[in-house]
Amino acid sequence: MELLYKSTRSADKTVTASYAILKGLAEDGGLFVPTSFPKLDVSIDRLADMSYQEVAYEVMKLFLTDFTEEELKHCINSAYDQKFDTEVIAPLVKADDAYYLELFHGKTIAFKDMALSILPYLMTTAARKNNVKNEIVILTATSGDTGKAALTGFADVPGTKIIVFYPKDGVSPVQEKQMVTQKGDNTFVVGIHGNFDDAQTGVKKMFGCETLNRELNAAGYQFSSANSINIGRLVPQIVYYVYAYAALVHNGEIKNGDPINVDVPTGNFGNILAAYYAKNMGVPIAKLICASNTNKVLYDFFATGTYDRNREFHVTTSPSMDILISSNLERLIYQIAGQDAAKDNQLMKSLSETGVYGITPAMRENLKDFYGNYATEEETAKVIHDLYAKTGYVIDTHTAVAASVYKKYVTETHDTTPTVIASTASPFKFARSVMTAIKGDVSQYSEFELVDQLTAVSNVAEPAAVTEIRTAPVRHTTVCDKTEMEATVKKFLGIQ
Template identity: 70%
Template sequence: MNLLYKSTRSDDTLVTASQAILKGLAEDGGLFVPTVIPTLDVNMDELSKMTYQEVAYEVMKLFFTDFTEEELKNCIHKAYDEKFDTEEIAPLAKAEGAYYLELFHGATIAFKDMALSILPHLLTTSAKKNNAKNDIVILTATSGDTGKAALAGFADVEGTKIIVFYPKDGVSPIQEKQMVTQKGDNTYVIGIKGNFDDAQSGVKAMFNNKELAAKMDKGGYQFSSANSINIGRLVPQIVYYVYAYSRLYKNGEIAKNELINIVVPTGNFGNILAAYYAKNMGVPVNKLICASNDNKVLFDFFSTGTYDRNRDFILTSSPSMDILISSNLERLIYRITGSDASKTKELMDSLSNKGNYEVTVKMRDQLKDFEGGYASEGDTADIIKKIYEDTGYVIDTHTAVAASVYEQYKEAAKDSSKAVIASTASPYKFARSVMNSIDMKYDSLSDFELIDELSKISNTDIPKAIEEIRTAPVLHDKVCDAADMQSTVEDILKL
């Protein structure tokens, strides 16, 4: 079966997987979604015997049906190789009665590596399949992790340029250092005076600007996206939930078809949406627990049925979740409308124009798979300290948000189901916040002294990604106003 993709905002467009990957965003501003979510065609007994790469093929072949077996396997094997510091790619660690799915063993020590290691290969293969004549310009807004992972993935990839915008004062020192030291003749990193939502809105505006598209085409360029709005980002994220379940089963941690809960620290909603897709493919999942930090727009949505971004934007110790416009939620909204593109467009227009929308009672009834929770800054620090003191296991601030929400959920729901917690970043990436949570005595240390101390107390090796930036020179120092993002892009491309 050839699986096609359509926009969440109109019924006019049907495209292949490679076309959807290449475009990134639909021309009407909507997101590409598969016309159906396919069902896994191999059982858990078979999956449990497979490597990560083999599981990846079994999942992705169902979504990317216009890729040949050779093309897809080539993309997978180029992505999941020695860039990862463990053969398992996404190992599970058991601590405090939960299973932490460690998604940070790639080149930039955050979960974005899981998808952004393969996206450049999917994208360049898609370009060839569709005879794209233009160079591809990856235009991306980041709240900290996507930027570096995309830069690392696309650096010096022929026929591409990558331009990353990030909030100048809204990422951790390590995140910023990782981005501004990025090598590659085709890489551009710009800080903006504003927050992540400003950066994301600016990027979306450029994608939807027809005049700019014409100017780009004339200059020999076309935009694509490395954000999780690209279906080429979302599908690879489904893989690790399928893989996690298969490992638990293989290791005798769960019985056949035993239901588990999945807990995800959530900002842009892509990572938990991937878990939802995995459930719909047939992975035995009970609850999808959506964990927010103090920017609890998603918690409020699941609690009330109203999505409202009209609120103060709070900078927290989990900056990758400091988001008030969760772009990937649109894909879930489309599904709970009964795939009603006009209704989805109406709600998204309301979000753009008024800053909020409300779903119907009937739509809310279809959100029963989800539970929302949030952790304050105090909750986040407390759980890092508790888990370390109880077990010696150190988690980062984003994972801690999920761990705290899971503790709250267990107590409230009296649910003893086994749980997989998406561990989305290495504690080394947020060393100051992590170490201060454990003991404020570390606060006087410099960033890299903290790294060394973290290595000692956690009994883990300092990741290569951190060692590399210790002495790396700053190669990108450009800063612009949010209003000047487009002119900055035009200058870079000499349009």
């Protein structure tokens, strides 16, 4: 049965999965969502005996119904190969009282690899299916990890260019070095004077600018997105929650049908939304624990029903979560509003114009499966220290936010349901913050000296992604003001 997609902001048009992947963002500014949630048509017991690639096919075939079996399996097998440093792709590690789903074994050592390794294959296949003649320009804003993963995925892919904007002073040294050393004649990296929300807003504005899009088309280009607003990013993320549940069954940690909770460090809301979609497919996920850092706009939303981005922006040790406009939340809003596009449009208009919106009591009732909380900088560091001291297991700052919130959840609710924590980045990506948490003041050491120390304390080999950037030359030096993003894109594309 064909599954179609529609915009969260207008119910009158449906499109195929491949079209939605190509467009990235709907013409009306909304996000593409499936017209219904497909149900898993293979039993968990069968999934438990499958490889990651096989589980990926069983999940993704239900969402990407206009891809043939041959096309989809080619995309999956091309993505999840030797680029990952473990055959299981997404290992589950039990530490203390939770299961850490390690999503950082790809080429850029962050969870974004799980989706961005496959997106270029999905997109080039979608372009062929839709007879696209224009060159595709991937336009992306990053808070640190999406940028490098997207650059790596699209580097030198024929028929594409990729332009990544990041906050110049809002990412870790390793994250920045990974991006500015990126190879590929079709790659462009720009630091902006502003924060991630400024970068994301600028990108969305370019997507919605009819004049710019006409100019692009005349020059033989069209925009698409590698951000989690693209449904081609979201669908592959659903896979690892299905896989994690099946792995727990396979390992004898739970019985088929037993509930689990899922705890996700959350910024743009895409990763936890994928878990929500998995739940709606039939995976027995009980509670979705949404963990925020000091930029706790989502915690406040779940606590009050009001989303308010008008607040101080904090730069933290978990920079990929330093976000005040969580774009993927719109997909959840649409769902809890009963798929009411008019209501969603009204709320997003309010957010755009005033920075605030409030949901109805009926909509809040539909959020009962979610729990929100946040961790301070001190709490984040403490959980890294304490988990290492107790178990020898080292986690990064983003995963630590989730671990801290998990402890708060158990204390408040006394719920001891087996819990999967999404471990979203390698600690090597944030070596200074992690080593500070473990050892105290390490200001006298360089970034790579701290990497060496982390290798010693964690008993884990330095990832290839870090080794590569030790001596890699800087290739991208463009910096612009947040108001100059469109002009910068035009310059890269030779459009006057």
